[in-house]
Every structure is written in C-alpha cells, then in structure tokens.
Amino acid sequence: MTGPDATAGIETVIFNSAARLASEARARAKQNDLQEAFAPELWNAVKNLGFGGLCVPQALGGAEVSVRLFCKVVELLAAADCTTSTLVHLQGNNAYLLRYSPNRAAADALLAEIVNKQLITAYSLTEPGAGSDAAQIRATATPDGDGYRLNGTKCFSSWASMADIVLVFARITTLPPKEGISCFVVRPPQQGFAISRTEKKLGLRAAPLCEISLQDLWISRQDCLSETGLFREAMKALDYSRVGIAAMTVGLAQGAFDYAFRYVLDRRAFGQALADFQGVQFKLADMATEIEAARQLTMEAARLADAGDSFSRHASMAKYFASDVAMKATTDAVQLLGGHGYTAEHPVERMMRDAKGIQIFEGANELQRALVFRSLRRELA
Template sequence: MTVDRILPTEEAHDLLDLTRELATRELDGKADDYERRGEFPRDLLRTLGRSGLLGLPYPEADGGSGQPYEVYLQVLETLAGSWLAVAEAVSVHTLACYPVHAHGTERQRKMLPDMLGGELLGAYCLSEPQGGSDAAALTTKATRDGCGWSVTGTKAWITHAGQADFYNIFARTGGEGARGISCLLAEAGAPGLHPQTPERTMGLRSSPPAQVVLDNLHVDADHLIGEENGGFRIAMEALDAGRLGIAACAVGLGQAAVDYAAAYAKERTQFGKPIAAFQGLGFMLADMSTQVSAARALLLSAARLKDAGRPFSIEAAKAKLFATDVAMKVTTDAVQVLGGYGFVSDHPVERWFREAKVLQIVEGTNQIQRLVISRALTG
C-alpha cells in the first residue's frame, strides 16, 4: 500500500518518488540473498549516495541535499520497507557525518562532499563492551603523544566496522564522567585500528556490528573534532537525531508487515472465504495499521520540531520508543496472521520479526528512552 504523504514541496514529492523507484529497482528481492551470505551491500550504498540519498538533511553547500528532516525520515521509511539493513546503514552513516558537519574545522569539513556523496562510509564508535547505555563511563583512553593522540581501548556494537572509511571515536582525554570525553576522527586502515570478526546476530545479518580494537592508534592533533573534552555533547546531539532515524526505520518495517499481512489475508481462504473476512483477524489488521500510522505521526511531529530549530530530544525519545515497540508488535502480529507460514523463511515476515527486535535496542534501549522521558517529566 502506498501511504498518502503531505510533503512540504514538490521537490520532496519527486524525491520520494525517486526513492521508491530506487528501492524497487535496487533493493527489492535482494535482502534474503545478502542476509544468507552475511554480505554487506556496500555497492548499493554507493548507488544511493550517488543518487543523493546519503546526505539529505545536510546543506547543499556541504555536498548534501538541503532537505528537512521531515522529508529525510520519510525516505528512510521507504528504504526500510524494502530492506531494513540498507535503511539502518543510511541512518548510521547520516549520524556519523554529524560531528564533522556541526563541529568540524574548515580542513575537516573538506571531507563532507565525499562523506555526504557516499564515497566515504562512516562509523560511530561510542559504545563499549562494558558500557552501552552508560556512555559517560567509557574507558577508551586517548593520551597525547607529541603530535597528536594515542588511543587505546575497545569499542563494541559498531555498525560498519570493517566496512567504514572513517570512524568517529569517542575517547577519554580528561577526568571521569561526561566532561572528560573527546571526539577523534580516524581513517580506515590506520595502524592500530582493528575491526574484529562481525557478531553473529539474530537479524540484520547483511550489516552485522563488530568490535573495534584500538591498539595505540595514532590520531593527528588536527583530527580532534570540536573542543578537547567536549565530545560527549557532540555524541548526545548526534544521538537525538539518530533516534529519529531508527524510528523511521521502525515505521517502514511496520508498514511493510501490515501491507504483507493484509495482502496475504485477502488471498488465503478458510471455511470458504478469505481469512480477512473473519472479524478477529480483520480487527488485528486494523490495530496494526492504526499503530503504524500513530508511530509515523509521532515521528514526523518530532521532525518538524527539529526542522523549526526547537528542542526535540524528548520527542525524539518518545518517537524512538513508540515506533520501535510498534514495529515489534506489528511484526509479531504479521507472523500470527500467516500462521505456520509466518514461521518459515519463505515469507519475509519471519525476517522482519527478527529485525524488529534490534530496533528496540540500538541508539539507546527503549528502557533508556523511558528514563529520558520520565526524568523530563519529573525534573
């Protein structure tokens, strides 16, 4: 089903049409093969980048497309409906470009056209094996070595590890807590930067995360992004926007599950009529569709706040929480609609069910989102 869109410009409508065309031509029908082989679709990311889809929310002067977040998120939703791993890769890459865009020096910003054009793929190295949600407690350490920094530690759950061309590395350069963290930019292949074997994941097997071991990695002094010990603020700014990206992926996945389940229910007959005609199942489909629409509305409301330059972090947390919980619920129900056929890999709902789970975890678990929202309410 094509969802009716109210977009701010005719250009945005054209962009969404282009995205649908690219998704149909380049993504549809390919996910299962890549997932089975555990192969990352790097060339597809380059294709999307050369089509202008990897720099959508960034200014044209930097090599982006200058689109509002409201539009960018609907593009992500469309991509996620065809192949979640690709949409998540676009979201993570967009997140990884943020530090240089918002806080980079003039020299660092010269990389933006290649970053936003998809020639350079980014990774965002914040989490650690013992510190995911408690990012301010990270232990990766960067010490001055005369002409820059020497970085030692291990990062965990890094999307694009081993695939990325540049890595944002958050490391401790000062005292304990959030005020002692800096953001450093490292290039792939640098001595001392060692991506590890990809994790064996439940879903997103064509884009599995991996640890990145940093063994006396040298980072030149001019690769410090922003102020020394000011990296935690950069990390949190990027994550606010990144949560909207994951919410958009969840909405796209949920919409795909609704559409597939409804189409199946109209074709599958039992007791002489399509199973969609049975009220118990029809009401389930109605609830699934309503939940996805509600998640989309919450997501776009948060995006409009961001586009207007107003505070949006709490609304981003709400959107991420609600949309990813909805994706988990809707994909579970889609499996139920298909019955036994939903339990086998012949139908995509089995994969979508597995993929939905990770969306409740990445960019801050949904328990952390509830903590953020509750603290905002109670002070």
C-alpha cells in the same frame, strides 16, 4: 527556480531516488539476510545516489534535507529492507554529529569530503563495559606529539568493517573524566585499527556489527572533533538520530502490515479468505491504527526539529513507541501468515528479527522512557 517550488522539486528527485533504491533493496533483502552479507551493488547504489550527503549542509555540497524528508526516505527504505535503511540512516546520524562538532574546520572538511568522494561513515561509541551508560567508556586518547594515541576495545559498531570512515569515541586522558570524551576520525586501513570480531546476530544480518581493537592508533589533532570533549554535542546529535530511527520502525511495521494484508486477502481457510474472519480484521485494524499513531508522533518530532524547537522528549517518545509498535506489528504479521510466516519464504520473520534490534540500539527503549520521564519531571515538578 528558487523558493518552495524548487524545494518541492528537489524533494521529489530525492524521494524518487529513494524509491529506486527501495525497489533494489527489496529485491536483494532475502538473499542478503540468508548470506549475511550486503550486496556490493546495493552498497554502491547508496554511495552513487549521494545518500551519504543527505543531511550534509548545502554550503558544503550536501542536500541538507529537512528532518521530515529524511524520515520519509528512511521509512520508505525500511518498508522494503530495514538493513538498507539502517545504512542510509547512519549517514544522517553521523552528519548531525559532525554538524555539532566543535572542531568546525575538521568537521566541515570531512562533511565536504563525504559528499565529494561519496564516502560512507560508521560510528563507534559502545564498548563491552559501556552501552546504555555510554559516559563510562574507557578507550583512551593520550596526547602524543601533534596528535593522540588511541587504545581500547569498542564493540557493536554497525558497518565499521565496510565504511570509509569510522568516528571513534575515546576519552582524552589529560581532561577531567566528566568532560574528556571526544570523537576521532579514523580512515581504515590504519595501523593500530583492527576489526577484531564480527558478531553473529538475530536480525539485520547483512549489516556487519563489529568489535574494534585500538592499539596505539595515532590520530592527528586535525582529526580530533573536539580537544575539549563533545559528549553533550554527541547526545544532541542522537536526538536527530532517534527521530530517524522512529521513522525506520514505522516503515518496517508498514512493510510487515502490507505483506500480511495482501496475504490474508488470498489465503483461504474454512471455506473463506482469512480476511473475512472478524478476528483477523480487528488485528489488522489495530495494526494500522498503531502504525499511524507511531507515524504521527514521529512526524511531530520531525516538525519540532525542523522548526528549531525543543524536540528531545518527542524524539525519545517516538523512538520507543514506534519501535515497540514495529515489534508488535511484525510479530502479528508472522502470526497472520501462520507456519508460512515462520519460514524464510516470506519476509515477515526477517522483519520481526530486525525489529528486535531497533528496540535496543540508539538508546534502548527503557532508557528512552527514562529520558521522557526526566524531561517531564523537569517541566512539571
């Protein structure tokens, strides 16, 4: 079978796999969060279901799902457990980075390997002195024989301590500063690569957030994704990533809404269900409306991306709008559960902590607003 029916069939298989993973993730989310550790069973499930290959081209063995389907998968997972959703989303993000990398031989070989060996990847761009202004990274890659020596300190790399591959950004010392940022494939354990710290953090606690020390780490030329720099390509890949992040926050908000909605139907005060108070009803109506608006904006960004149209502005709009909606919806959900919502007995306080991180990572929301303004000015001024 080929054509639309076959595509719909594959989409159903992938969506059903995601639903199974979501159910397992939901069951383990509380324990993962309290123990600040991701259950190995869940890690293996992500691998075994082939979710590392969702955004890898079919020619290289991957599923090459549409941005729209990827968003649906990420949303579904985030409604159950945002941490698991970040892991699956990260695999899509990294696949797009590799799809845009100029060193096609290295990138295609790695994409095929990711599928064949069910590898999990992380990426490491941020440094202690360079976050929002990522162009200021200082880690160096100095040519040495048939490769490069990497030195520097990276920080805030999600999942780096568990991943099979870490895509590390560093500045090639022989290129002009503006063009020199490239990305290197690291396969831990490797001499010169160390996880020097794992952060204690507010939310997404089962996802390790790592500082990385690079000390004379030698990487062959084949594992350099561009010997002429790839900052522009990396930023292009980030656009895809931001659409997925928006979908993640839609799912997170929906998960909090669904939980709070069921709760207020059951919980009684002053002789009636909380859901019978108009103030509660209005809050829930606003939450549902804002979540739907975030979903529609996200899906429009996904539609533009799938159509091959320019979608950068919509990606930024969706990322900041949807994550702000998630922050508000999860906070409202805690409020609707009262003191009970503030305890770890219910998932909404975890969801609220998780939402905060997403307003910050993959380009903080202030930076997304700046990107939207810049794009509007280019078009309208």
